[in-house]
Amino acid sequence: MRHKANTWFAERLGDQGIRTTYLSDHHPAHMPCLEIMRLEWKHAAEEARRLDMRLVALWAAEAGCHDQDQHARQGLYAYMAFAHPDHRHALLRTPLDAKNPQLPSIASEYIAASRMERHMADMFGIRIEGAPDARPWIRHEHWPQDALPLRKGFDAQSPMAVSSDCGDYDYVRSTSSGVYEIPVGPVHAGIIEPGHFRFLAVGEQILNMEERLGYVHKGIERAMQGRDAMEGIRLAARVSGDSAVAHAWVFAQAAEFAADIEPPKRASFIRGILCERERIANHIGDIGAICNDAAFAFMHMQMQRLREEMARLHQEIFGHRLLFDTIVPGGVSVDPDAKQLARLKWQTTAIAEEVERLRSLYADHPSIQERVIGSGVVAIDDARDIGLLGYAGRASGHYPDERIEEAYSPYDELEVNVPEGRNGDVATRVWVRFEEIADSARLIGEMIDSLPDESCSLEWRPPEPGVSGFAAIEGWRGEIAAWVRFGEDGLIDRYFVRDPSVINWLGLELAVREVPVPDFPLNNKSFNCSYSGNDL
Amino acid sequence: MLRLLRQIARVGTITEELRESDAYERAGRELAAMINKRFAGSLAIREVDAGSCNGCELEIHATNNAFYDIERFGVHFTASPRFADMLLVTGPVSVNMKTALEMTYEATPDPKLVVAIGDCAVNCGVFGRDNYAIAGAVSDIIPVDVVVHGCPPTPTDIIRGILAAIDGMP
Numbered sequence: 083m084r085h086k087a088n089t090w091f092a093e094r095l096g097d098q099g100i101r102t103t104y105l106s107d108h109h110p111a112h113m114p115c116l117e118i119m120r121l122e123w124k125h126a127a128e129e130a131r132r133l134d135m136r137l138v139a140l141w142a143a144e145a146g147c148h149d150q151d152q153h154a155r156q157g158l159y160a161y162m163a164f165a166h167p168d169h170r171h172a173l174l175r176t177p178l179d180a181k182n183p184q185l186p187s188i189a190s191e192y193i194a195a196s197r198m199e200r201h202m203a204d205m206f207g208i209r210i211e212g213a214p215d216a217r218p219w220i221r222h223e224h225w226p227q228d229a230l231p232l233r234k235g236f237d238a239q240s241p242m243a244v245s246s247d248c249g250d251y252d253y254v255r256s257t258s259s260g261v262y263e264i265p266v267g268p269v270h271a272g273i274i275e276p277g278h279f280r281f282l283a284v285g286e287q288i289l290n291m292e293e294r295l296g297y298v299h300k301g302i303e304r305a306m307q308g309r310d311a312m313e314g315i316r317l318a319a320r321v322s323g324d325s326a327v328a329h330a331w332v333f334a335q336a337a338e339f340a341a342d343i344e345p346p347k348r349a350s351f352i353r354g355i356l357c358e359r360e361r362i363a364n365h366i367g368d369i370g371a372i373c374n375d376a377a378f379a380f381m382h383m384q385m386q387r388l389r390e391e392m393a394r395l396h397q398e399i400f401g402h403r404l405l406f407d408t409i410v411p412g413g414v415s416v417d418p419d420a421k422q423l424a425r426l427k428w429q430t431t432a433i434a435e436e437v438e439r440l441r442s443l444y445a446d447h448p449s450i451q452e453r454v455i456g457s458g459v460v461a462i463d464d465a466r467d468i469g470l471l472g473y474a475g476r477a478s479g480h481y482p483d484e485r486i487e488e489a490y491s492p493y494d495e496l497e498v499n500v501p502e503g504r505n506g507d508v509a510t511r512v513w514v515r516f517e518e519i520a521d522s523a524r525l526i527g528e529m530i531d532s533l534p535d536e537s538c539s540l541e542w543r544p545p546e547p548g549v550s551g552f553a554a555i556e557g558w559r560g561e562i563a564a565w566v567r568f569g570e571d572g573l574i575d576r577y578f579v580r581d582p583s584v585i586n587w588l589g590l591e592l593a594v595r596e597v598p599v600p601d602f603p604l605n606n607k608s609f610n611c612s613y614s615g616n617d618l
Numbered sequence: 619m620l621r622l623l624r625q626i627a628r629v630g631t632i633t634e635e636l637r638e639s640d641a642y643e644r645a646g647r648e649l650a651a652m653i654n655k656r657f658a659g660s661l662a663i664r665e666v667d668a669g670s671c672n673g674c675e676l677e678i679h680a681t682n683n684a685f686y687d688i689e690r691f692g693v694h695f696t697a698s699p700r701f702a703d704m705l706l707v708t709g710p711v712s713v714n715m716k717t718a719l720e721m722t723y724e725a726t727p728d729p730k731l732v733v734a735i736g737d738c739a740v741n742c743g744v745f746g747r748d749n750y751a752i753a754g755a756v757s758d759i760i761p762v763d764v765v766v767h768g769c770p771p772t773p774t775d776i777i778r779g780i781l782a783a784i785d786g787m788p
């Protein structure tokens with residue numbers, strides 16, 4: 083076993099009298115999965131909170147091949163994952179009663195757990211005890227009563243028969259006469275994804291903004307079941323198309339951990355280059371779009387130009403403008419030659435320089451600065467409470483970065499600089515993105531310079547049935563976490579993925595309180611959460 | 619302000635004329651001529667994401683960047699279906715978006731051309747038809763005039779699709 087076991091969390095729980103059993107069919111050992119009793123579920127979460135761990139994800143799964151042998155009575159398990167900056171990730175799981183599954187809510191410790199618990203309730207029919215919010219989340223009102231898409235026995239092969247006569251979602255309301263509601267969506271005004279925002283406003287000020295998502299729920303978790311890894315990764319990349327590289331990478335790494343194979347270093351370096359290019363392209367696009375929402379169209383046009391230049395080079399070298407399907411289980415599917423790498427490096431540097439030039443224009447432009455400085459603040463304590471990820475966290479004093487914490491290859495050989503913002507406003511979120519563009523460009527240069535000369539992939543071979551793997555990758559939005567378990571014949575029997583948007587959407591709700599309604603769009607862009615990644 | 623102007627002058631005009639994107643330019647010219655003839659010079663498009671992964675949206679956005687600059691042919695994206703001539707629909711139609719798509723279609727005045735953008739819109743793509751959460755491809759839900767393959771289709775393919783839809787108008 084090439085990964086050293088990580089017993090830190092098990093020991094801390096042991097100190098509190100919580101007995102844990104290490105599961106040997108879960109990999110890697112440095113991100114262990116520990117089984118606990120259901121009665122200790124909440125206590126364990128309290129302890130994680132006390133240890134300053136952040137909540138990574140919460141999900142459920144039907145028993146896998148191994149579990150069936152061990153617990154014939156138990157058909158269902160709940161999982162939760164935590165991370166500590168110095169002690170990496172640890173997973174906990176507990177068996178549930180398949181007939182009457184119940185689980186205590188941990189939302190009082192971790193508010194971000196609430197929507198994930200609602201997702202579990204929608205998909206598995208798990209009753210969450212003490213949930214602060216028991217409304218359905220992904221399950222829209224017109225779904226059939228008994229639809230539990232991730233339970234065995236559910237007919238997942240044909241579209242659900244929906245009913246036309248159904249209730250309404252119970253939005254947060256105000257009875258005050260000065261407050262009015264503005265419903266927006268699901269079809270939005272721009273070329274963006276669908277979702278519903280319900281504003282409660284007083285005059286121009288937003289009092290409360292509530293998100294209602296789930297509109298682009300595509301049954302990805304279920305559709306993953308029964309695919310092999312080669313097919314699965316194509317679907318994983320499309321969880322959120324703007325993060326195709328990072329989502330493919332997290333899938334690949336979770337599967338590779340499960341199968342205990344380590345792709346060649348050249349592959350992880352190329353993955354790193356692809357992922358940093360994806361980060362730069364999205365930051366560039368978003369900075370332009372934020373400026374556009376404040377009527378600074380000049381910046382938008384300039385940024386879109388750079389983004390297009392990147393897309394064209396991607397097409398030329400990697401065969402896809404958005405780098406889809408460049409990562410495969412075991413390695414990468416495209417191996418650029420020396421000349422192509424030189425061009426890639428040259429263009430990356432040129433774009434980073436151009437961005438710096440534009441940045442000074444942005445900084446000197448009072449009309450945009452007026453709009454972004456002080457708008458949409460998320461306070462440091464709130465950011466930590468929610469566990470905000472990526473640039474949203476980095477703007478508000480919360481700095482998790484898996485390239486440092488998890489230090490997966492190639493980042494174990496590189497030094498990543500994390501911009502440490504504290505003001506938490508749109509301006510700081512933009513500042514973080516500018517900083518990250520510069521840092522990613524530097525990293526790409528270093529990776530190209532030290533790219534090992536060897537093959538760029540290993541042959542994929544699936545693990546034994548019943549084995550699972552977990553991975554966390556720093557995509558451009560922040561940490562993406564994924565857990566995959568294989569069944570018979572190398573086919574996936576469960577894939578769970580947590581896009582950073584699941585957590586960061588909460589940040590947007592907080593940020594726009596007391597923001598004037600016309601400043602909502604640029605705030606929204608400054609977070610730019612994925613709807614598709616949230617809705618799965 | 620001077621610095622902005624300097625940057626604008628430095629970059630120059632990058633919109634492509636018969637260079638690399640020869641095909642795009644030709645399609646664009648035909649499109650402009652057709653829009654002049656049939657839509658008095660201006661075609662309003664409403665984009666509807668009916669369940670996309672958002673990859674298709676990125677490429678539809680790209681048709682607006684300075685390289686392609688679809689606006690110069692008279693095409694612009696509108697905020698409401700009520701004054702749209704055409705819908706560009708992406709994604710497999712999710713069960714949760716079906717009603718919204720139907721309502722958007724209803725709200726669009728005639729001729730309400732519909733272009734299905736991307737493999738998902740055409741045939742549900744990687745998400746599959748055998749999926750409880752997918753109501754179907756776009757043409758299973760509303761009438762479709764033209765389909766554009768690709769995952770996602772390139773900006774050039776998107777503009778060709780728009781052209782084909784106008785071309786095929788009765």
Ligand code: SF4
Pocket residue numbers: 320323669670671672673674708709710735736737738739743744768769770771
């Ligand atoms: S066609 Fe491809 S890019 Fe477009 S929505 Fe489908 S998966 Fe995403």
